[in-house]
Amino acid sequence: xQGLGRAVEFLATLAIIVAVGxxxxxxxxxxxxHRAISAALLALAIFGTILALRRDYRGPSDGARLAVTRDxxxxxxxxxxxxxxxxxxxxxxxxxxxxxxxxxxFDAFTRVVxxx
Numbered sequence: 001x002q003g004l005g006r007a008v009e010f011l012a013t014l015a016i017i018v019a020v021g022x023x024x025x026x027x028x029x030x031x032x033x034h035r036a037i038s039a040a041l042l043a044l045a046i047f048g049t050i051l052a053l054r055r056d057y058r059g060p061s062d063g064a065r066l067a068v069t070r071d072x073x074x075x076x077x078x079x080x081x082x083x084x085x086x087x088x089x090x091x092x093x094x095x096x097x098x099x100x101x102x103x104x105x106f107d108a109f110t111r112v113v114x115x116x
Contacts (some may be wrong), residue, residue: 013108017101024097031085042082049075063114070110073103 020027031038049071056067080096 009111010108013104017104020097020100020104024100025093028081028084028088028093028096031081032088035085038085039082042078042085046075046078046082049078066110066114070103070107073099073106077103 031042053068053071053075056064056071059067077096077099080092080099084093084096
């Protein structure tokens with residue numbers, strides 16, 4: 001049963017990576033269309049990520065470095081997406097999408113590494 005859970009998690013992560021890769025600009029344009037609500041939700045997500053970063057930094061030293069690095073990748077992605085929503089520019093939206101892909105792939109990598 002554990003193998004099925006890992007397979008589902010892998011397929012879901014792969015689906016998210018493909019969705020961001022192919023339809024990321026469309027998602028960003030949807031966020032830009034509702035700029036105020038999107039900015040508020042992204043700011044809330046950034047605040048939550050900072051709290052998670054603090055928790056992981058104070059956690060046990062076994063996986064703290066990996067967890068903190070993962071949290072910083074997500075924090076950078078969220079900040080770039082917020083920037084792309086509030087002050088849209090071509091290079092910002094591309095950077096936001098690439099950093100989101102990097103954060104998701106790094107998160108998947110950390111899950112595989114910590115299980116072995």
